[in-house]
Amino acid sequence: KQEVTQIPAALSVPEGENLVLNCSFTDSAIYNLQWFRQDPGKGLTSLLLIQSSQREQTSGRLNASLDKSSGRSTLYIAASQPGDSATYLCAVLGTALIFGKGTTLSVSS
């Protein structure tokens, strides 16, 4: 049974810092891995999708990497801003889309 773990559960950083969010999964038989952003009480916004054959994806200040063999992914956020404050969810697609519990990020100005 696939399990997805995200560390840390919460993170507070000052504006301008570079930061890394971690995601690990137990079953490497996946089609893809996605990173989402969730603002309080709102739906999900897809940030990056990495297919199983890819190693990384980049969008603006965001870079996500995937190491399928070790069951790990990282989301790197460069030059963090207060507007980046949200919960970041990692999800892997195998036989179903399984989500981690998320990392709640707070960026102070």
Next chain:
Amino acid sequence: SQTIHQWPATLVQPVGSPLSLECTVEGTSNPNLYWYRQAAGRGLQLLFYSVGIGQISSEVPQNLSASRPQDRQFILSSKKLLLSDSGFYLCAWSTGPKRNIQYFGAGTRLSVL
């Protein structure tokens, strides 16, 4: 372009009352449709998915049911709500094989009191 609509945005219901949450998708045909729930302090959990009209698969046993009366309509229901049904419900759609990206609605926050 494709859009997904969920309503209502928030809902407060007494224990034992019925529930009906609706999700519709526009701009695509024969989508795969999904219902997820996010309970307080827990991750998102897949409840149901559907690959076509009248075809529903349940991922976890629970007090809820789902129906797909039309190609782009997905309904989440309950005959009698429990306190544990409180949470944030998200509908999503995808096209083609299940490995395609899923797009999510804005969600419904359900409070059962």
